[in-house]
Amino acid sequence: MTSETTRDACLRSFLALLGERPFARIALRDVAERCGVSLAEMRASFASSQDLLAAFFRSTDRHVLSEGGPDAEEFAGEGPKERLFEVLMRRLDALEPHKEAVRSLRRSARRDPLLALHLLRLSETSQRWMLASAGIDCTGLAGSIRAKGLAVLFARVLGVWLEDEDPGLARTMAALDQELERGAKLLGMLDDVASIAIPWRKRRATAASHETAPGKNPRQDDAPADEAAPAAGEPAA
Incomplete structure (x- = not known):
């Protein structure tokens, strides 16, 4: 994935998870797994859940x-x-x-x-x-x-x-x-x-x-x- 595509994919996954569970129960690993990227790739785009x-x-x-x-x-x-x-x-x-x-x-x-x-x-x-x-x-x-x-x-x-x-x-x-x-x-x-x-x-x-x-x-x-x-x-x- 390109950097921009990774950002978009992570954000879409985060919003999908947010529709399913409370914000406090969404871990960064959950977002990475949902969009199919590694934590290292996700870290290049986002620093925290607040950043999402x-x-x-x-x-x-x-x-x-x-x-x-x-x-x-x-x-x-x-x-x-x-x-x-x-x-x-x-x-x-x-x-x-x-x-x-x-x-x-x-x-x-x-x-x-x-x-x-x-x-x-x-x-x-x-x-x-x-x-x-x-x-x-x-x-x-x-x-x-x-x-x-x-x-x-x-x-x-x-x-x-x-x-x-x-x-x-x-x-x-x-x-x-x-x-x-x-x-x-x-x-x-x-x-x-x-x-x-x-x-x-x-x-x-x-x-x-x-x-x-x-x-x-x-x-x-x-x-x-x-x-x-x-x-x-x-x-x-």
């Missing part, structure tokens, strides 16, 4: 990104929410062949906080690429906050997707639309999002000045509590 997980995320990213970016004709005239909706639906389409592997990872993460944290970090990196594909700024502090929030948002949508038996994914699309509506600040309101990281005194001063503005809703700048922190044990492929 990272490869899964990267493979999904590439699949989505290969279908076009913010300059694609289908995005013409659409706002950031609509573009991101399309990109995240593409991600779910890319995950469809591996639905049982995602389901297994979700169960495993609920029992293993370290795995859940690792998956969340991988998802944050992936969601930066999803933001870029949708033409939404993903740089700097604001981009980091958007990626973190989007990772949590996507984890919630995954839960619906895993239970959605409709080929048209009506429930999933409705859930994604609702989550993006609730998380609209992640999409383009840079000042509001970045204010999360402003020191406490500055936030307090800003809040006080906003309260004096006529017609200002004092809660307008508050991020929804369920978007400010990830749900425990929720993976986000």
